[in-house]
Amino acid sequence: MAKTKRGKGLWNTLSRGRGTCPICLATRIKLLYSATNSEGKLVTVCKKCSLVDAKIVDKAVSTVNLGFRGKLRRELNQQKQSV
Numbered sequence: 731m732a733k734t735k736r737g738k739g740l741w742n743t744l745s746r747g748r749g750t751c752p753i754c755l756a757t758r759i760k761l762l763y764s765a766t767n768s769e770g771k772l773v774t775v776c777k778k779c780s781l782v783d784a785k786i787v788d789k790a791v792s793t794v795n796l797g798f799r800g801k802l803r804r805e806l807n808q809q810k811q812s813v
């Protein structure tokens with residue numbers, strides 16, 4: 731069985747398979763797992779978040795404008811707490 735989540739194969743994927751997880755906001759983490767929200771929409775998440783339930787996936791934020799900067803992440807965390 732091919733290893734789809736480790737090794738050289740990842741180097742060809744977008745950002746080498748890494749990015750910011752939309753749920754736990756971990757940066758530079760492998761986003762190779764998918765979670766489904768209550769609407770049945772697939773969200774690409776990290777390994778930890780692949781096991782969470784749909785209600786938590788609903789709270790996933792867009793990481794498109796997030797980048798990898800700590801400052802943006804801090805702001806987002808504050809937003810998250812106020813929800």
Ligand SMILES: [Zn+2]
Pocket residue numbers: 751752753754755756775776777778779
């Ligand atoms: Zn995560």
